[in-house]
Amino acid sequence: DVAEIPGIPDWLPAHLQDAGIAELYPPQAEAVEAGVTTGENLVASVPTASGKTLVAELAMLSRVAEDGKALYIVPLRALASEKSEEFEQFEQYGVDVGVSTGNYQSDGEWLADSDVIVATSEKVDSLVRNDAPWLDDLSCVVTDEVHLVDDGQRGPTLEVTMAKLRQLNPDLQTVALSATIGNADELADWLDAELVDSNWRPIELQKGVHFGQALHLEDGSQQRLEVRNSEDETAAIVRDTLADDGSTLVFVNSRRNAEAAARRLTQTTSEFLDSEERQRLQDVADEIREVSDTETSDDLADAVEQGAAFHHAGCASQHRALVEEAFRDRLLKVVSATPTLAAGVNTPSRRVVVRDWRRYDGTVGGMQPLSVLEVHQMMGRAGRPGLDPYGEAVLIANSHDELDELFERYVWADPEPVRSKLAAEPALRTHLLATVASGFASSREGLLEFLERTLHASQNADRSELERVTDRMLDYLEVNDFLQRDGDQLQATGLGHTVSRLYLDPMSAAEIIDGLRDWERGGTTTRSSRQEDDAVGFTTASELAANEESDADRGPPGALGLYHLVARTPDMYELYLRSGDEEEYTQLAYEREDELLGRTPHEREERFDDWLSALKTARLLEDWASEVDESEITDRYGVGPGDIRGKVDTAQWLLGAAESLASELGLDCVPAIREARTRVEHGVSAELVDLAGVRNVGRKRARRLYDAGIRTRADLREADKSVVLGALRGREKTAETVLENAGRQDPSMDGVEPAEIDGVDAG
Ligand code: ADP
Incomplete structure (x- = not known):
């Protein structure tokens, strides 16, 4: 009974009862017994949709009731606003909720007054690096989706950030929420936490695979489910579910596919709408169009009018909220979503279809199968408590062999164990520098001691790998002038501090510095005489001589060169080269070689391909900054409007960082970088x-x-x-x-007639 929970604020039981929560779900009750409301550390590994959020709220609100401050760490920016909106229900009781997204380089000073703060792990990492003073006052940190420590890209950040927060405040209560995984006990060991490890779910789930004309379910039963000639399997399943008045959530592997699937499924859903539903959907569609007048917005509204919708991280958060609400109200009959948001979509439905079980993976190249963990998380969205007798979640097989494979691979399989990915060069390169720069360690021994607090250390008795990579990365950081070593002592240089605060990968910083210095030294003569992997920070005598000889005062670097420079850093996600691109961009690389910073690699060099993809990104940015129409850019590069936004944001951040580095190093190109940055920011020419x-x-x-x-x-x-x-x-x-x-004093247009303007089309 919610009235008997120790430690929570007085107003909470009544509030929960009003919200329809009279009794705790069993895993929630276990968490309370384990002491989550009285300050104990806790790892809760429970299935999707089994009420993890309430566990977090119980912990945070109990700390806030004692005048404490709580931090809730989310894996995606898109989830930050969702979660903070959810927590805002408590503002009526005086609980201040703050959300920290946006720029990396700030200390979020205004958050000092919030009781509950929501932020991504990258943002928290950056707040630590920038010394946000209120971090010392935290009494509780909750990590959502902690199984993502397994992610090679972002896991290490989460792991190191947790270690830092716990070092800052040894009494910090740590609550980590995870999907069901096999080795939750290891996470609990790492965090010195109590463990709630449960398979309980509020509604029964049947997993299965559709093949031929039937659903094959894990209990051995089969349901006939006929696919008509005019439709694909997904449409057939959606139709079958609708015939029984249920809704379907479809997971596909890309944003584009999510949009295409929604469009196609309208043919199925529109048959099932009555006139009242049509009217209400029309209203939702109007609201969607009001949020923004982009193509995505239009496409979404068009689909919604017919009872279908898509949902992905490229949608505006208001769009996602409208879609979720209409789906929960059973107005929308189907939503197609990308797996990225599987964790975040709080939209239970009768059936879940995992249509694509492979996804393009840029780091490996080619299509890769989704993890069991991800597929189970998507499947876990099936079944609406109180409405459905049970949920069904199915994959789709195209052959008998595939039917067997999918059963083996996903239906009967256990999720993979979660393993630390910290002992990798890119991760340690970044985090070792930041750890030293923000004062968590000041010697090699101190660093290794700090690393003892990570999941990696708690999972690996043998430290040799971690030490080996650490030593290699310390050398790298020293050679590039980010760290100084004095005997065993380590100190960040001024440059190193800047890099850490700017939230740059040191390798990005090295690439940027190298390119800018090379340009200022005058270019090609020195370029061709230099080694492939020349380290930054050293100017040899021969280079100095070459510099003096070179006559080329080429003036400041132009926009394309600067865009290319930041596009080839590891902090920019690359655009892929499609067939035909290689030839096109090779030619462009030669045509505009003089504008590019640093030596253009030879075609047979391994990094040539990266050079070309960076050039593709650079020209996209140049187009954008030259007022080329958005729709022309999306066509030309095969990207969506959200991708342009993403590239532009990243370029803006990296150019801002380049500007700081250049002024720290006293280089002349600062105004040129600023111009390139403001142009890309606004998508316009300099004028x-x-x-x-x-x-x-x-x-x-x-x-x-x-x-x-x-x-x-x-x-x-x-x-x-x-x-x-x-x-x-x-x-x-x-x-x-x-x-x-x-800044005009009298902006009123009353009685003003528009002038006819030459050369401006009036359309
Ligand atoms: P998770 O974070 O585990 O995926 P959520 O926290 O989103 O799951 O919970 C899923 C749904 O269950 C939410 O709509 C929530 O309001 C509801 N819920 C949570 N706990 C209870 C409870 N004890 N009784 C009834 N409903 C609950």
Whole structure:
């Protein structure tokens, strides 16, 4: 009974009862018995949708009731806002909720007043590096989806961050929430925590595989499920579920496939809508269109009108929220989603279809099978407590062999054990520097001692691998002038501190510094004489001589060169080369070689391909910063609008970092970098940067204002209103907002007639 939980605030039992939670689920009760509300550390490994969030809330609210402060770590930015909105239900009782997303380089000072803070592990890592003072006041940290410590890219960050938080405050209560995994006990060992390891779920789940004309379920039964000629298996399953008045969640392997599947499934769902549902879906679609007027938004609204929707990390969070709500209200009959968000979609449904069990993996190349853990998490979304007798979750097989394979691989399989991925070069390169720079260790021994607090150490009795990689990375950091060694003592250099605070991979920083210095030294002569993996930070006598001889004062580097420089760092995700790209970009590499920073590798060198993909990214950024239409860019590079946004954000961050590094090193190219950055930020040519920086102007309006003779923010303050109105196509409200944002005293457009403007299309 919720009224009997020790330690929680007085108002909580009544609040929970109002929310329909009268009794704890068994794993929740176990967590309370283990002391989660009285400050004990806890690892809870329980199936999806079995109420992990409430366990976290019980812990956090109990600490807040004692005047403490709690941090909730999420794996994805998209989940940060979802979780904080969920916690805002407690604001009525005086619990302040803060969410920290956005820029890495800040100490989130304003969060000092929040009681509950939600952030991604990267953000928390960055807050630690930037010395956020309130971190010392934390009394409770919750890690959501802690099994992701297994992720090669992001796991080490989570692991190291947890170790740091626990070192900052030895009394910190640690609560880690995990999907069901085989070795939760190892996580509990690592965190000195009590363990709740449960298979209980609020509703029974039957897993299975669809093959031929039947669903084969794990209890050995079969259900006939006919696939018509006009439809694929997924549509057949959706139809069959709808015939029984149930909804379906479909997992596919990419955003594009999620959108395509939703579009196709509207043919199935639209048959089942009555006129009232159509009307209500229409309303939801209108709301979706109001959120933004992008193509994604339109596509989503079109599908929603017909009873289907897609859901992926590229959707606006308001879109995702609207979709989830309509799905829970049973208005939407099917949602197709990407696995990334499987953990986050709080949308139980009668059936789950895992349509794609392979996904493109850029690090290995080619399609790779999903992990058992991921597939089980998706499947766990099947069955709505209180509404369905049980949930069904199925994969789809195209042959008898595949039917057997899928049963072996996923239906009967146990999830993989979670293993630390810390002992890898990229991870240690970054984290060793940050650990020294932020004062958690000041010697090799101190570092190794700090690493004892990680999952890696608790899982591996043998430290030799960790030590070996550590030594190699310390050498790397020293050679690149990020760390200084004095006997056994380690100290971060000024540059090293900057790199750590900027949240750069040291290798990215080295690449950027190398490229910028090389440019300033004058280019090709030195470039061709240099070794492949030349370390940064050393200028040899012969290079100095070459420098003096080189006549090339080429002026500052241009935008393409700078975009290429940041695009080839390990901090930028690469665009893949499609067939035909290799030839196209090889040619481009030679045509524009003079603009690129550093020596262009030979075609037979291994890094040539990376060089080309970076060039593809660089030209995308250049197009964007030259006002090429968004839709033309998506066509040209085979990407979605969300991908452009992603590249632009990353480039902006990396160029900002490059700017800091260049000024730290006293290089001349700072203004050139700033220009490249502001251009990419606003997606405009240099002449428009000032105008596009005015809120609500944007790249297209900036161009129209400019063409109408308004060249700067200052012009905008003085400009003839009718000209402004004409350039903004007669939109009074927009014109007023824009003038106000430009700092105009009297922005009112009352009685102003739009001027006819030459050369500005009026459409
Ligand atoms: P998880 O985080 O484990 O995937 P959630 O915390 O999202 O699962 O819980 C799934 C659903 O179960 C939520 O809608 C939540 O409100 C509900 N729920 C959680 N605990 C209880 C409970 N004790 N009684 C009834 N409903 C509960």
